[in-house]
Amino acid sequence: MNTITVTIVGLFIFILFYMIVRAPKGAMSFVGKGAVRLTIGLLLLFFFNVFGGQLGLHIPINIFTVVVTTVLGPLGIISIAAVHIFVL
Secondary structure, three states, X not given: OOHHHHHHHHHHHHHHHHHHHHOOHHHHHHXXXXXXHHHHHHHHHHHHHHHHHHHOOOOOOOHHHXXXXXXXXXXXXXXXXXXXXXXX
């Protein structure tokens, strides 16, 4: 490998390790809460598609729908379903 590449990768790994070890508690809490909300949003979309399929409703799971569901929660799914019903 090229010496510059090894240096850049080593520096990146060092910075990443330093950020993880020395990260403030509040920032890690924020990232953790975001990951939990993201997981809940994905599960809500999945179960909506499972049970909504019986009614003919399907919301594709993509970046936009996951972000809306993560931020708005169940109201996000309802709003996306309303757009699907009334607009599409």
